[in-house]
Amino acid sequence: MSKLITVSPSPHMYGGDNVKKLMYGVVLxxxxxxLVSVYFFGIGxxxxxxxxxxxxxxxxxxxxKHLMKTTPTIxxxxxxxxxxxxxxxxxxxxxxxxILIGALVAIGVGKMSFGxxxxxxxxxxxxxxxxxxxxxxxxxxxxxKPIVSRTQYTDAVTGATPLEIIKEGISEGIPLSELMGQxxxxxxxxxxxxxxxxxxxxxxxxxxxxxxxLARKIITWHIPVSILxxxxxxxxxxxxxxxxxxxxxxxxxxxxxIMLGAIYMATDYATSPMTPKGMxxxxxxxxxITVTIRVWGAYPEGVAFSILIMNAFVPxxxxxxxxxxxxxxxxNG
Amino acid sequence: xxxxxxxxxxHPAEHxxxxxxxxxxxxxxxxxxxxxxxxxxxxSTPVVKKGDMVKAGQLIAKSSxxxxxxxxxxxxGKVTKIDNVIDTSGYRQPAVIIEVEGDEWDEKIDPGKTLxxxxxxxxxxxxxxxxxxxxxxxxxxxxxxxxxxxxPKGKKAEVLIINGAECEPYLTADHRLMLEKGDELMVGxxxxxxxxxxxxxxxxxxxxxxxxxxxxxxxxxxxxxxxxHALKVMYPQGAEKQLIKSLINREVPSGALPIEVGTVVxxxxxAVAVYEAVQKNKPLFERVVTVSGxxxxxxxxFLVRIGTPVSExxxxxxxxxxxxxKIINGGPMMGKALNTTEAxxxxxxxxxxxxxxxxxxxxxxxxxxxxxxxxxxxxxxxEPYLLNAAxxxxxxxxxxxxxVLDCMECGSCSYICPSRLPLLxxxxxxxxxxxxxxxxxxx
Ligand code: SF4
Ligand code: SF4
Numbered sequence: 001m002s003k004l005i006t007v008s009p010s011p012h013m014y015g016g017d018n019v020k021k022l023m024y025g026v027v028l029x030x031x032x033x034x035l036v037s038v039y040f041f042g043i044g045x046x047x048x049x050x051x052x053x054x055x056x057x058x059x060x061x062x063x064x065k066h067l068m069k070t071t072p073t074i075x076x077x078x079x080x081x082x083x084x085x086x087x088x089x090x091x092x093x094x095x096x097x098x099i100l101i102g103a104l105v106a107i108g109v110g111k112m113s114f115g116x117x118x119x120x121x122x123x124x125x126x127x128x129x130x131x132x133x134x135x136x137x138x139x140x141x142x143x144x145k146p147i148v149s150r151t152q153y154t155d156a157v158t159g160a161t162p163l164e165i166i167k168e169g170i171s172e173g174i175p176l177s178e179l180m181g182q183x184x185x186x187x188x189x190x191x192x193x194x195x196x197x198x199x200x201x202x203x204x205x206x207x208x209x210x211x212x213x214l215a216r217k218i219i220t221w222h223i224p225v226s227i228l229x230x231x232x233x234x235x236x237x238x239x240x241x242x243x244x245x246x247x248x249x250x251x252x253x254x255x256x257x258i259m260l261g262a263i264y265m266a267t268d269y270a271t272s273p274m275t276p277k278g279m280x281x282x283x284x285x286x287x288x289i290t291v292t293i294r295v296w297g298a299y300p301e302g303v304a305f306s307i308l309i310m311n312a313f314v315p316x317x318x319x320x321x322x323x324x325x326x327x328x329x330x331x332n333g
Numbered sequence: 334x335x336x337x338x339x340x341x342x343x344h345p346a347e348h349x350x351x352x353x354x355x356x357x358x359x360x361x362x363x364x365x366x367x368x369x370x371x372x373x374x375x376x377s378t379p380v381v382k383k384g385d386m387v388k389a390g391q392l393i394a395k396s397s398x399x400x401x402x403x404x405x406x407x408x409x410g411k412v413t414k415i416d417n418v419i420d421t422s423g424y425r426q427p428a429v430i431i432e433v434e435g436d437e438w439d440e441k442i443d444p445g446k447t448l449x450x451x452x453x454x455x456x457x458x459x460x461x462x463x464x465x466x467x468x469x470x471x472x473x474x475x476x477x478x479x480x481x482x483x484x485p486k487g488k489k490a491e492v493l494i495i496n497g498a499e500c501e502p503y504l505t506a507d508h509r510l511m512l513e514k515g516d517e518l519m520v521g522x523x524x525x526x527x528x529x530x531x532x533x534x535x536x537x538x539x540x541x542x543x544x545x546x547x548x549x550x551x552x553x554x555x556x557x558x559x560x561x562h563a564l565k566v567m568y569p570q571g572a573e574k575q576l577i578k579s580l581i582n583r584e585v586p587s588g589a590l591p592i593e594v595g596t597v598v599x600x601x602x603x604a605v606a607v608y609e610a611v612q613k614n615k616p617l618f619e620r621v622v623t624v625s626g627x628x629x630x631x632x633x634x635f636l637v638r639i640g641t642p643v644s645e646x647x648x649x650x651x652x653x654x655x656x657x658x659k660i661i662n663g664g665p666m667m668g669k670a671l672n673t674t675e676a677x678x679x680x681x682x683x684x685x686x687x688x689x690x691x692x693x694x695x696x697x698x699x700x701x702x703x704x705x706x707x708x709x710x711x712x713x714x715x716e717p718y719l720l721n722a723a724x725x726x727x728x729x730x731x732x733x734x735x736x737v738l739d740c741m742e743c744g745s746c747s748y749i750c751p752s753r754l755p756l757l758x759x760x761x762x763x764x765x766x767x768x769x770x771x772x773x774x775x776x
Pocket of ligand 2: 710711712713714715716717739740741742743744745746747757760
């Protein structure tokens with residue numbers, strides 16, 4: 001026996017998960033959707049992803065090493081996840097220099113200026129995306145055509161997303177039944193054959209990754225389910241009230257960034273609530289704001305904005321929404 | 334569906350490597366070191382002095398307060414001194430040290446193995462014998478058992494709950510007891526029922542011991558009012574409040590005792606000890622201890638006299654492995670790391686675990702990533718990340734209002750945290766500081 005024995009307080013056993021494993025679990029969950037993007041957008045998807053991931057990790061390293069003078073923690077995988085999620089939120093024809101700016105804002109402003117992983121109030125990838133959307137509205141809203149632009153990058157043939165077509169059309173008074181003929185069918189939406197940001201298109205692949213996240217207990221069901229159900233209920237009511245002016249719930253959840261947002265962006269640890277009840281409030285808020293922006297707002301899509309808005313409420317939610325304490329309500333039967 | 338508690342819980346690897354090992358009787362030690370503080374509450378007052386000859390089962394220290402317990406010699410021999418020794422708590426505490434000569438038992442004890450089923454004494458007498466025999470909660474909490482047998486005025490016990498969950502990884506002492514002393518357990522439960530004046534007793538057993546569930550279920554038909562329930566394997570199933578919730582779906586309010594919801598919980602080991610005390614006149618001076626660990630050659634369950642040094646248990650289990658890095662008294666989740674193997678086995682020693690060095694060191698700590706895992710697994714519905722951060726920053730008001738005193742120190746939060754934060758260390762600090770603040774407020 002070695003002469004020294006450890007004397008430390010209990011517990012003496014630990015679970016198998018650590019930060020690194022959780023982060024690489026998210027990367028794995030995003031893999032199916034990444035493959036779908038590569039299938040539909042080809043070379044552009046590869047370039048955007050590579051640039052975004054490498055630059056996010058690189059910026060984190062440089063900022064930690066030279067500005068914060070701490071030991072870089074890039075191996076924990078969180079910068080890679082931010083890079084991947086940022087890429088998923090960008091069109092695949094976005095020039096490299098714009099991606100670099102997005103990565104710098106995501107990591108530098110969104111994450112490191114608050115002290116790094118765990119301290120940031122806003123989802124870093126979305127901070128990057130919104131900054132680019134406001135700064136480069138043209139480049140950020142031209143989306144390559146799926147399949148035909150596989151071998152093209154910035155010179156890809158572009159077109160409007162289903163959400164843009166519907167929004168535009170409705171505002172011009174064109175009846176919905178007519179507009180639906182101009183967008184891909186629901187099956188195409190489900191598998192991802194549409195114009196859109198790189199990683200938001202493949203609902204099916206995103207759901208598969210989401211099931212993996214749930215099974216691995218990386219996320220819980222509360223946030224995705226609360227967002228999706230709120231959107232279904234809200235758009236369902238609007239649709240029932242006037243089916244010629246409002247798209248049906250199925251269209252809403254299959255188009256745009258809702259799947260990506262509900263499963264991967266809104267569930268970001270540091271920027272979402274800590275209790276199930278808090279998660280419901282947060283999810284309902286995201287759902288309501290998203291639909292409000294889509295239906296009445298200036299932008300065709302509102303997922304990113306609504307997540308950032310609800311991120312701001314998370315500290316208050318955590319302060320006032322407490323878990324159900326054991327022995328609090330005495331319901332004895 | 335298996336019964337369980339609804340909120341939180343974890344499922345650590347079970348490592349019940351000694352489950353199939355029948356209990357072996359460990360030889361009587363050469364020297365017995367019997368601590369005077371083996372129970373929750375005040376240390377007992379010695380009634381023997383240096384030079385006295387004692388027999389096994391003879392009273393050597395008596396209960397000194399309302400919450401205290403009698404202590405009996407576990408061996409026969411000569412008292413050589415009463416001195417401070419390091420016990421399983423890690424501190425120096427007074428103990429009676431006895432040089433063993435032979436193995437002579439007090440003549441009142443019936444050492445025979447025949448089952449004595451017939452109950453001839455009253456409930457009050459059962460309570461008194463339990464008190465005289467120095468029985469304390471053998472699950473590890475070591476609360477004097479007789480106190481739990483007197484129901485306070487205005488309260489009523491409706492059901493006795495018997496804890497056979499043994500939810501800590503590695504430990505199998507209760508498991509073996511249920512298999513090997515099933516009838517004694519049943520009679521013990523019947524005695525406890527009589528003392529409490531209840532018609533119903535429920536035994537809760539985690540479903541990783543199906544043989545114990547089957548065995549006791551088949552025995553239960555011969556005893557009135559006792560039922561056996563398989564519980565989901567979920568730590569901390571054997572925590573008193575969680576077990577009550579699982580079995581009778583009642584929540585013991587914050588700060589209250591189980592009797593508040595009409596129940597009393599005793600461990601299976603305690604019930605067997607009550608059987609021996611009442612039916613065989615045998616005070617509590619030996620117990621079953623699981624000695625386990627991945628590197629041990631011969632891990633097993635041993636019937637051990639109280640006061641036997643831990644080193645002799647490890648010897649019996651094949652000797653101290655080369656790679657040992659930590660020795661734990663109790664289970665891996667709530668047990669205490671020992672600082673010496675000379676510490677003696679006490680009434681509350683349910684297991685001695687020998688961990689290799691590779692499993693003994695804590696991993697590097699990272700910042701809280703706010704993953705909410707600690708919140709979702711806390712069985713008491715607390716927010717460990719918050720209690721941790723607030724204790725670290727000495728924000729005691731938050732620590733108090735966010736109910737740190739409800740924490741039962743199950744360790745699930747530290748277990749699950751992916752950042753390896755020592756959550757429970759700070760929560761313990763918060764608990765003791767808040768307790769002090771509350772006490773000073775009352776004065
Ligand atoms: S489990 Fe650890 S990292 Fe996660 S919220 Fe709790 S303290 Fe923070
Ligand atoms: S140790 Fe306390 S705070 Fe941590 S999980 Fe157990 S009861 Fe909750």
